[in-house]
Amino acid sequence: MSLSLKKSSTEPHTDFSIKNKKLHVFIAGIGAVGGTLTKLIKGLDHQQFEVNIIGVCNSKFTKWHPDIDYITNGKKLKEGEPTDWNSIPDELVDRNEGNLIFVDATGSEVVAHQYQHLLNHGVHIATPSKRANTFGQDYFDHLIKANNSGKAQYRYETAVGAGLPVISTIKTLLNSGDEITEISGVASGTMTFLFTQLQNGIPFSEAVRKAKEGGYSEPDPRDDLSGEDVARKFLILARTCGYTFERNQIRVDTLVPEKLISYSIEDFLEHLPDYDSHWKSRNAQALVNNRKLRYVGKFTPEGIAVGVEEVKGDSPLANLKGTDNLLQIYTKRYSESPIVVQGPGAGRDVTAAGVLGDIIDIGGFIKEN
Template identity: 45%
Template sequence: MTPHSSSLASPVAESKSSSPSPTHVYVAGMGDIGTALVQQIHARGEDGHALCLIGACTTRRAAWVAPDCGPEALLGEMEEAAPPDWSAIIDRLTQEAPRPLVFVDATGAPDVAARYETLLQAGIHVVTPSKLANTRSQAAFDRLRAVAADAGVQYRYETTVGAGLPVVQTVRTLVATGDRVRSIRGVVSGTLTFLFSTLRDGCSFSEAVQAAVDRGYAEPDVRDDLSGNDVARKFLILARTAGYAIEPSDVQVESLVPDALAESPRDDFLRRLSGVDARWQERQATAAAEDAVLQYVGHFSSEGIEGGLELVPDSTAVGQLGAQENLFEITTDRYADVPLVVRGPGAGPSVTAAGVLADVLKIARGACPSSLPA
């Protein structure tokens, strides 16, 4: 595999003004992450870059508020709001909403991800923790970044990998300064790290999976984590951000989902998962006997992307990960002998929302005021 030749979309250069225009924010998706984001916007101290919420939606409600209203007014409006009409929402955002404007997609919905290009073309910045848009075809990924660059807006997706950890930005910076990423190795699923840490504490496999779901660490369907699909998507995003062209079909990952439960309804899957507890207890015992731990490890290099369950010595950094930690080892031309390491919490609504907010603030500090669209 060779580095992809298409140019990277660079962020708009930051500029400071004595009285910058407020940056307006629309939040699609008011689940755990979206709600945490709104609360963090409300709680943040002013630094000269005001954020004004103008609207939000869920799968059942869509509300608008005046730019000078606070989060409480928005949440209050959501209680009585009508169901979302996406055509009307996009028309209002592209034709009437004030600028600068950031659209935050915290829905994880394919039909919302499909609208990014329209929003970017209309001069609207897009920030998302959703991996969907970035893990379609290579051509679709290239198109989004090209459209953002042509429109002079930013497309930010830091929290698609590592939640609030600065992993995507680190890779972008390495490439932008002329370095070449040779490989990335890591434990990149906070859900799976939590799962195996909980197994070591004596819980059964089914109990550990249910705990990850209950705490909000897992994807909406935990099988996206257990199948390795979440790991595959994260490494695909990192590889593409590093400048490599790779298709989803080229990624090989091991699934931890029992074959008999792969097609079961979500609730039925969780209820029947205890049937594999004995097998996982044996695996955990084998690892402990070898002074090792179970970890799901991903690898990217010029040869491709793969991921799967590994026995890792418990004396290593990867073996000592706990809770929902992530760890990324990035080897480049400059970091050839000792890899650059990024480590920290990689799951949870609050840290993910904080990463989304950081992306929004980077845009706010660099966006230039503009008038309403014609």
């Protein structure tokens, strides 16, 4: 006997589907990550959630109920209300019906300072920005307290490792009663990209330009080259593990020439070729020693340090390619052989996808209206 799974066109249709839960999203910053996120949301076909973008903004304009087709076509926002961070938070609170998620893709300190107010008033947050979590320890504690209180959910998975499950892995370990004793490895896809480009004979300055144009670096590449980006990531990791650290406790090895610190971004990139010979020589010396340059970080309860190291040629860190990250997590239970999280740690696509994952995750905690 054959069994057909085709439904007869004359058979009455019974709809057993569950009505999708609506999630409203406001995206601050619609550049590389924010712009890609709008495309992902537009193309999303989720069985549980309907995600609606109710507003977007850039540094100049704010648009409520924007034309999503216009935004997803990569066109810059050139009209709307003036962007005013004295009024936007209150506007978000007023529009919130319990299902509003604020996405901060700006990297702005001004925007990051709004988080506590938003969370305390029930606006959920998903962000790839590292700013808020690396202010004073007290501010971070307030954000986590607000999340744990159930008033609003706060997600920052993509602040470390882009779309890689680093933060969620740590939280799972802690929730099971484990204790993190060390996290080490490469936490910058940008730095992996730069040093693998060097290995391939590309001048350092050209590699930096390629990283910026490809969306692998911060808008100002010096945020990566200074070590600040990696320092912030390890500070976030340490705090997420339950340890108290301030930024000034981290030892950081900077790659930014002192003379170029105060230059504009354009002038910095223009003068960076003056230092290509230094990096060519340093890379050649590492290769002679059968080693490769990597920008490595390490956290233990005793301290945090980040900087350039010559790693052994046969080590997992030496074999990283593209924008890969590799983080080793040691715990009381995983003391001999660590948990390893590896994969692309930079790029607009994987970061935007990670933010969307956080949005959907938050959706699971939002009660039906």
